[in-house]
Amino acid sequence: MYNSTLENAAYDIISVFAKTIEMFDLSPLEARLFVFLYLQEQPKTLDEMSEALGKSKTSISTSIRSLSDANFVTLVWRKGVRKDLYEAKYPLFKTFMNNYVNKWIDASHHQKDALEKIQKELECLDAEQPLEIMDSLDEIIEFHEQIASSFHRLQHNQNA
Amino acid sequence: MYNSTLENAAYDIISVFAKTIEMFDLSPLEARLFVFLYLQEQPKTLDEMSEALGKSKTSISTSIRSLSDANFVTLVWRKGVRKDLYEAKYPLFKTFMNNYVNKWIDASHHQKDALEKIQKELECLDAEQPLEIMDSLDEIIEFHEQIASSFHRLQHNQNA
DNA sequence: TTTTTTGTACAGTTTAAACTGTATAAAGTT
C-alpha cells in the first residue's frame, strides 16, 4: 500500500515532468524516457526501459538514439556488463536550455541566409519601380535578426 | 516573365518564412496563411486565401480561426463588404515573441503547481526515511522555476 | 567455429493529424 502510493507518485512525476520536456521538441516517448532515466539512481538497459515504460525494444532503441544524438542522455560503461547502459545528462536546465537556444539561433541564421539570397536576386531585377515586397522582406529579415539576438541574450543571462 | 520571377520570389519568401513561423508552434498551413496575409497589402477573404494557397475553404476557416484565437491575425470590417476580411497583426516580433514567451511562462507555472501538489502529498507520507525521489522532485521544481524566470527575463529584454 | 546475446534495419500495423466536400445555420438581400 505504501509502495503503491510511492509508485503512483513516481508515475505522476513522470507524466507531469515529461509534458514539460516535450516542450523542448521531444516526442512523448523520448520525454518519458528521459524523465524515467532522470529519476533512476543507476543507468538502465534497453530491456529495463522497455519493461518499465511498456514499449517495444525497437521503440526504445530509436528513442534513446534520438536522445543520445541530442546529448540528453549518455552511454555508460560498466565492467562486466555487456548491455548498453544509459543515464540522463545533468544538470537539467543547462542541458535543455543550451540545446534549445542553439536550435533557435541556428534555425534563425539559416532562415535569414535563405531570405537574403532571395533579396539579392530581387535586387538584380528591374530596380526602377519600388517593390512593396522588398519592404516586407526587410522587415522579415529584421525579424530573424531579432529572434537570433533575443535567444543569444537568453543564453548569456542563463547563469544569472 | 518578369511577373513570374516576382511571383516565384513571393512563393519562396512564403516557404522560407513559414518555416520560421512554424517554430512558434503553428501548423504548416497556419504558418503559410499568416505569411501570405503578412505579404498582402489588403485584408483577404476566406475565398481569396483558399484560392491563393490551394486549400479548401473549410481548411482555411479552421486555420484562420486558430490564428485569430492566438491573436496573430485580426478580423477587419470594410463598409459594403459582407465577407470576413483578415489581416496579419503587426509588429512581427512583438506579436510572436510575446505570445511564445507567455506560453512558456504559463506552462511552466502550471507544471510547477502540479509538481508541488505531488510534493505535498509525498511529505504527508511516512517522513522517517529520506526518499531519494524527494531530492529529484526538488531539482525538477527548481528547473521549472528557472524556465519561468528565463523567459520572464527574455520578455523584459525584448525591447532592448 | 559454433552458439548466444544484443542493438538496429525494415516492413507492416495502428493511431493521430490534416484536409476535403456536403450539409446547415445565421445573416443579408430582394
Add this chain to the structure above:
DNA sequence: AACTTTATACAGTTTAAACTGTACAAAAAA
C-alpha cells in the same frame, strides 16, 4: 417571406507519425 450568400459543423478520406515484431549483423561466449 422567400432567396442568397457566407462561415462552420460534421463525417469521411488521405497523409503522416508512432509503434510493433521479425529478421539480421556484429560482437561476445562457449
